[in-house]
Ligand SMILES: Nc1ncnc2c1ncn2[C@@H]1O[C@H](COP(=O)(O)OP(=O)(O)O)[C@@H](O)[C@H]1O
C-alpha cells in the first residue's frame with residue numbers, strides 16, 4: 001500500500017467522525033417529560049447498536065424516530081419497555097426513566113412496566129384467538145376487570161377507540177387472524193390500549209399495510225395523541241410529518257438531531273439529517 | 283463373464299463415449315461455445331446416461347432371471363419318465379438335481395442327471411455370452427445414437443433433466459411398491475388365518491394360547507386365538523410409556539426452546555437426542571436388570587406385589603426411550619410458533635410462563651398432538667424392551683405390576699423356532715402383524731393430517 005492511499009483513508013475516516021456528532025443537535029429536553037433516556041448504550045454481544053442516546057419524551061406528544069435501516073431505531077424503541085430483555089445477547093447501559101423512575105432498576109418488575117408502556121409491532125400479530133379474547137388478554141393477565149361486564153366494557157371501549165368497534169361488534173367470537181391486515185393492526189392497537197398504558201410504542205406500524213389501511217391507522221394515531229404519549233418508528237417521512245410533533249433522526253446508533261417535526265423537515269440543521277430528508281440515502 | 287465385469291466394461295464404454303461426445307460437440311461448436319444450447323457437460327451426461335442405463339438394466343435383469351429360465355429349460359432335457367413324476371416327487375428330484383449341480387453327490391449319480399447337468403452348464407455359458415453380447419451391443423448403439431444426435435443446438439440439458447426425473451420417479455416407485463408388497467403379503471397370510479379362525483374370535487376373544495399340540499391326546503390340544511389380552515397388554519404398556527414420555531418430553535422441549543440460553547441448548551439438545559440412538563435391546567436389559575428389580579424391591583417394602591417382569595418396568599423404560607422423540611418434535615413445533623406471537627404477549631406484560639401456557643402451547647398444540655401420535659405408534663410397535671422386561675404371559679389385566687404381553691412380543695414368539703408355515707399358529711403372527719399395521723397406519727395418517735393442518739395456519 002502506498003503512503004498516499006493510507007493518508008487518504010485517514011482523511012476519509014476523520015471525515016466520517018466529523019459527520020456523526022458526539023452531541024445531538026437540537027434540544028433533547030422537554031418540560032415535564034414522561035420518559036427520559038440518559039446516555040443509553042445498547043450492545044448485541046460485542047456489537048454496539050446504540051451509542052449514548054439522551055432524549056426526553058414529553059407527555060401527550062407524538063415523537064417519531066426516523067433514519068436509515070439498521071441505525072438502531074427499533075433497538076432504542078424496544079429499550080423503552082424493556083422488550084430487549086427477551087433477547088439473550090442484548091445488554092443495555094445508561095438510564096431510562098418513566099415518570100422519574102429508572103425502569104432498569106433491579107427492583108422494577110417488567111410486568112407492570114409493559115402494561116404502562118404498550119407496544120405495537122411492524123407486522124400485525126393478533127393471537128390465534130377470538131377478537132374478544134385478543135383484547136381481553138391484557139386486562140385478564142393484569143387482573144384489570146372485576147367481572148364479565150367490566151371486561152365487556154373494556155373490550156368495547158378499546159375497540160371503539162381503535163375505530164374498529166363498528167366493523168367487528170357482530171363477530172367478536174371470530175378469530176382475530178381472520179381480519180384484514182389493516183383491521184388486524186388496529187386490533188393490535190386496541191389490544192395495547194386495553195391495559196390503559198401511558199405510553200404506546202409503535203415500530204413501523206404501517207409498513208405491512210396498504211395505503212387506505214395506513215391512512216386509517218394514521219388517523220387513529222392522530223386521535224390518540226390527546227390521551228397517550230406515542231413513540232413511532234417510521235420509514236415514511238410523510239408519515240412522520242403527518243402524525244408527529246417532534247422528530248428524532250438516528251444514524252449508525254447515534255441520535256443525530258431532534259427537533260420540532262416542522263423544523264426537521266423544512267430546515268434540518270445537521271448535514272446527515274439534510275441528506276436523509278432530501279433522499280440522498282435511505 | 284460375471285455381472286460385475288460386464289457392468290465395469292459398460293461403465294468404461296459409457297465414459298469413453300461421453301468423453302468423445304463432449305469433444306465432438308466442442309469441435310462442432312468451434313468458437314461458438316457460448317452459443318450452444320446446453321453446456322458441454324450436459325452432452326457428456328446425456329451420452330453417459332443413454333449408453334449406460336439401457337445396457338446396464340438389460341444386463342442386470344438378464345442375470346437376475348437367468349437362473350429361473352435355465353432351470354425351466356433344463357427340465358425339458360430330463361428323461362420322459364422323470365418329467366412324468368407327480369409334483370411332490372418332482373420337487374424332491376429337483377432338489378437332488380440342484381445338489382448335484384452344486385457338487386453334492388451321494389453315491390453314483392444317475393446317467394440322465396449327468397447329461398442334463400452338462401446341458402445346464404452349456405446353457406449357462408451360452409447365457410453369459412448372450413448377456414455380454416446383448417449389453418455391449420446396446421451400449422454401442424447408445425454411443426452411436428447419442429453422438430449422431432449431438433450438435434451445438436441439441437437440447438442435451440432438457441434430456442438429461444428428463445432422464446434424471448424418470449430415474450428419481452422409478453426410485454420412489456420402488457419404495458412404494460415395497461410397502462404395497464409388504465401389506466399384500468401380510469394381508470394374504472392373514473386371510474388364510476381367518477379362514478381357519480374366525481375374525482371375531484381373533485378380535486374379541488379373551489383367551490390367547492396359540493400352541494397347537496402335535497398329538498391329538500396332548501393336553502390343551504387346540505390353540506385359542508383371542509387377541510384381546512395382547513391388545514390390552516399393548517395398550518397398558520403404551521399408556522405407561524406415554525405417561526412418562528409426554529410430560530418429560532414436553533417439559534424438556536419447553537425448557538429447551540423457551541428458557542435455555544443458546545449455550546445450554548447446544549449442549550442439552552444433542553445429549554437428549556443421544557437417548558434416541560441407544561439400541562432398544564440396551565434399553566431392554568436396563569429395564570429387565572435395573573428397573574424391574576428396583577420396582578420389585580421397593581414394591582415389596584410398600585407391601586405391593588410386583589412381579590419381576592412387569593408392565594410398569596417395560597412401560598417406564600419405553601417412555602424414557604420415547605422422550606427424545608417427543609421433545610425433539612415438540613421443540614421444532616414450539617420454535618416454529620412465530621416470534622411475533624411471543625412479542626405480542628411479552629409486549630402486553632405477560633410473564634414467560636403465561637406466554638407459554640396461554641399463547642405458545644395453544645398455538646403449538648396441533649403440532650404437539652401430531653408428535654405424540656407419532657410417538658404412540660412408535661410405542662405400539664416397540665418389541666425388544668417388552669420381550670425382555672414385560673414377559674410373555676398373555677394375561678388380561680389392567681394391573682401394571684403384573685406381567686403382560688404385547689402384540690409384537692407374540693409375533694416374535696410365534697415365529698421363532700421351527701415352524702410349519704401353514705399352521706394357524708404361524709399365520710396368527712401375520713394376523714397380528716396386520717392388526718398392528720392397520721393401527722399404526724391410522725395413527726400415522728391422523729398424525730400427519732393434524733401436523734399438516736397446523737402448518738397451514740402460519741405459512
Ligand atoms: N436480535 C439482534 N441480534 C443481534 N443484532 C441485532 C439484533 N437486532 C438488531 N441488531 C442489530 O442492531 C442494529 C440496529 O438494528 P435495528 O434496531 O433493528 O435497526 P432499525 O430498526 O433502525 O432498522 C443493526 O445493525 C442490527 O443488525
Ligand SMILES: [Mg+2]
Pocket residue numbers: 073074075
Ligand atoms: Mg426496525
